[in-house]
Amino acid sequence: MIIRPLSKVPSARVEMEGVKGAFRQVPIGRAEGTPHFSVRVFTLEPAGHTPYHAHESEHVNYIISGSGFLVDEKGNEHPITRGDFCLVSPWEKHQFKNDSPEHDLVFICAVMKEFE
């Protein structure tokens, strides 16, 4: 049994093409011996975003705080806010964007541990 406050999980800037102002934490992952899936938390600074990309792994998301947009494969922006759950299917092009000039957008992004 593991209990980890998010505030005590190390945070690292995401260095990847197409990313702006993003930080990553892994509260539950391979290092914790997760049996099947890993839980990462991304923090997007104001005007920050993830890459507009697609990949083999699905995403299961929960918006912890803030608001923004989840961009779909047609480029349409869907508003997301605290309390929303999202499912991004495998190979579905997507992007998370923070639309706030002031607040961070913080969200859970769970994946199968092979894609941690």
Next chain:
Amino acid sequence: MIIRPLSKVPSARVEMEGVKGAFRQVPIGRAEGTPHFSVRVFTLEPAGHTPYHAHESEHVNYIISGSGFLVDEKGNEHPITRGDFCLVSPWEKHQFKNDSPEHDLVFICAVMKEFE
């Protein structure tokens, strides 16, 4: 791509031996075509609790709001509060308890979809 506010996900009382004041929602699950894992949300009323039990599936948890205890297999109570992530291993005996006389304890409990 699916976006579901938790507030719009139907809630059902959990009817199971050893449970008190518990409600269950499934924002992302088999009905949504989840590829691998299902995300349930449990709400425990004041003094509510889940069963003190063990099962094949692991739990990956995030405490959305409130506070309480996660009981381990020796019966020790570990405090949990908003912002905490938990991992309960397969066959590890455990129980979630709400210790508040006023507030609900609301938490994500993700499992492999076979155990939804």
